[in-house]
Amino acid sequence: xxxxxxxxxxxxxxxxxxxxxxxxxxxxxxxxxxxxxxxxxxxxxxxxxxxxxxxxxxxxxxxxxxxxxxxxxxxxxxxxxxxxxxxxxxxxxxxxxxxxxxxxxxxxxxxxxxxxxxxxxxxxxxxxxxxxxxxxxxxxxxxxxxxxxxxxxxxxxxxxxxxxxxxxxxxxxxxxxxxxxxxxxxxxxxxxxxxxxxxxxxxxxxxxxxxxxxxxxxxxxxxxxxxxxxxxxxxxxxxxxxxxxxxxxxxxxxxxxxxxxxxxxxxxxxxxxxxxxxxxxxxxxxxxxxxxxxxxxxxxxxxxxxxxxxxxxxxxxxxxxxxxxxxxxxxxxxxxxxxx
Numbered sequence: 001x002x003x004x005x006x007x008x009x010x011x012x013x014x015x016x017x018x019x020x021x022x023x024x025x026x027x028x029x030x031x032x033x034x035x036x037x038x039x040x041x042x043x044x045x046x047x048x049x050x051x052x053x054x055x056x057x058x059x060x061x062x063x064x065x066x067x068x069x070x071x072x073x074x075x076x077x078x079x080x081x082x083x084x085x086x087x088x089x090x091x092x093x094x095x096x097x098x099x100x101x102x103x104x105x106x107x108x109x110x111x112x113x114x115x116x117x118x119x120x121x122x123x124x125x126x127x128x129x130x131x132x133x134x135x136x137x138x139x140x141x142x143x144x145x146x147x148x149x150x151x152x153x154x155x156x157x158x159x160x161x162x163x164x165x166x167x168x169x170x171x172x173x174x175x176x177x178x179x180x181x182x183x184x185x186x187x188x189x190x191x192x193x194x195x196x197x198x199x200x201x202x203x204x205x206x207x208x209x210x211x212x213x214x215x216x217x218x219x220x221x222x223x224x225x226x227x228x229x230x231x232x233x234x235x236x237x238x239x240x241x242x243x244x245x246x247x248x249x250x251x252x253x254x255x256x257x258x259x260x261x262x263x264x265x266x267x268x269x270x271x272x273x274x275x276x277x278x279x280x281x282x283x284x285x286x287x288x289x290x291x292x293x294x295x296x297x298x299x300x301x302x303x304x305x306x307x308x309x310x311x312x313x314x315x316x317x318x319x320x321x322x323x324x325x326x327x328x329x330x331x332x333x334x335x336x337x338x339x340x
Contacts, residue, residue, distance in 0.1 A: 029281045033067030036097060043084030043102025045077040045185030049208025052304055053130055053266040054101040057286075060295040064285035069097070077184040080162035081106030082116055089119035094271045096278035099127060104264040105162055105203070108257075111322060113333045122322040125270040125279045126314040128286035132307045133207050133265030134229040135165065136239070138222040139200035140193050148240050151175070151225040159189035159198035164258070164336045165228065166202050171335045172254060173245045177202070187212070193222075200225075205265055206233060211303040230259060254332050260321055263309055283311040 042054035051073075058071040076084040081102030092098035107124075109117035137158070139145040145154055152175045158166050163179035170177055180198050183189045190213060192198050206227070209217065216222045227233065228242045243259075246252050268286055270279060289295050290308040299306050 030066035033069040036069040038069050038071045038097045040071050040073045041084045041100035042075045043081030048186035061289045064288040086118045092271050094273045096274045099270050104261040122319045123272040126311045127268040127282045128311045129309040130266035131305050133205045134227050135203050136227045137202040137225050143199045146223045156199040159192045159201045207305045
């Protein structure tokens with residue numbers, strides 16, 4: 001090719017033509033998200049801890065996603081987050097416009113052979129986790145139950161969206177608790193506790209208690225009887241760990257499975273089959289959101305602790321747990337499902 005008396009090599013010609021043909025915006029992820037609206041599926045009713053964290057993330061994370069999409073929260077309560085998890089996995093858009101948050105234990109229901117869990121946990125795209133938390137059991141002050149010995153020996157009605165912790169204490173360690181089910185979300189259980197319909201509640205996160213019912217702690221309206229963790233929280237040094245009840249190797253295996261979920265206290269997840277570049281962008285946006293001063297300030301104001309874990313680490317954890325031997329899973333399922 002010749003022009004203005006100069007000879008241009010085919011290589012340079014190709015480069016020039018390529019530059020001319022190149023799109024004006026090279027960032028395809030930003031091009032995709034620009035002007036779009038995302039949905040944050042929240043697997044709880046409004047007003048509980050899952051809802052608080054879900055809305056907190058939805059209000060900040062969009063700024064860090066290339067293209068700055070808006071994120072709209074949508075509550076899908078029921079079955080301790082299973083309905084939301086099923087919808088996110090099976091029917092939500094898999095283009096990167098759908099993310100969600102639900103109970104840490106809902107994520108493992110498929111592994112634990114719950115037929116209502118229509119998903120494979122390891123196939124979700126794990127975006128990140130806002131806080132490493134500890135589940136606790138509490139009793140209302142009027143019950144007079146203030147120590148672990150009384151808690152394990154009394155016939156107490158425990159409000160529940162999920163009975164796993166009650167069943168573990170009953171079937172593994174001989175407690176006499178009764179799970180009162182049928183509540184769509186944690187906020188409804190809390191209201192039942194305040195009305196005197198139930199005596200206590202298990203499987204409530206310590207952070208959720210501080211964020212949604214700080215007066216219960218401040219005014220000593222509840223007593224914390226046990227914490228599901230390997231290490232005592234600084235504020236709960238007087239409260240026993242569930243690991244202190246362990247006496248056999250089988251009990252240890254079961255407890256380790258339930259405690260693995262503590263790393264996923266306030267998770268954010270995307271459906272399977274989302275393009276890898278968009279998953280990467282969502283994970284990076286999550287990480288940046290966790291460092292955002294505005295996000296941190298609002299979390300502090302709401303009493304919502306932040307101790308994040310990245311999406312890749314959560315993905316690895318879920319994949320490792322999915323390889324748990326079937327015999328251990330069978331035993332775990334029989335105990336957690338209420339059939340010792």
